Amino acid sequence: MEKERPTYYDQVFAVTRAVPKGRVTTYGAIADFLALGSARMVGWALNKVAYGMGVPAHRVVNRKGELSGRVHFSPPSRMQELLEQEGIVVENDQVRDFRELLWIPAEYLSQEDFDED
DNA sequence: ATTGTGACATACG
DNA sequence: CCGTATGCCACAA
Numbered sequence: 001m002e003k004e005r006p007t008y009y010d011q012v013f014a015v016t017r018a019v020p021k022g023r024v025t026t027y028g029a030i031a032d033f034l035a036l037g038s039a040r041m042v043g044w045a046l047n048k049v050a051y052g053m054g055v056p057a058h059r060v061v062n063r064k065g066e067l068s069g070r071v072h073f074s075p076p077s078r079m080q081e082l083l084e085q086e087g088i089v090v091e092n093d094q095v096r097d098f099r100e101l102l103w104i105p106a107e108y109l110s111q112e113d114f115d116e117d
Numbered sequence: 118a119t120t121g122t123g124a125c126a127t128a129c130g
Numbered sequence: 131c132c133g134t135a136t137g138c139c140a141c142a143a
Contacts (some may be wrong), residue, residue: 008140031125037138037140040139044140045140
């Protein structure tokens with residue numbers, strides 16, 4: 001077996017997958033939980049997978065609650081549809097009651113508790 | 118090693 | 131609200 005150390009992607013994927021249905025999180029929140037660098041890395045990592053590994057990337061939005069990453073979906077409207085399927089209301093490319101739907105991994109998960117695999 | 122890139126965040130004017 | 135600047139740092143070439 002080829003030994004593979006956890007890459008930054010895996011961290012982001014794991015946390016993203018941990019986001020409860022009907023909730024959303026932000027790049028900054030994930031980055032903060034990982035305590036690794038910046039939110040940019042999160043979006044960049046998601047771009048590599050883009051739902052390819054079963055990662056609900058549609059639950060990740062920017063700090064304003066906007067679907068900033070929808071352009072990376074196929075089609076872009078896919079992101080909003082997925083969110084609406086989970087009961088999230090999206091208006092003007094922004095999540096309604098985003099503040100209430102926001103799920104911060106750092107407040108629910110522990111780096112010890114969460115495993116990458 | 119260096120440069121370019123990026124689904125962000127924050128600060129400033 | 132908008133544009134600009136800077137920080138952030140993993141990864142590809």
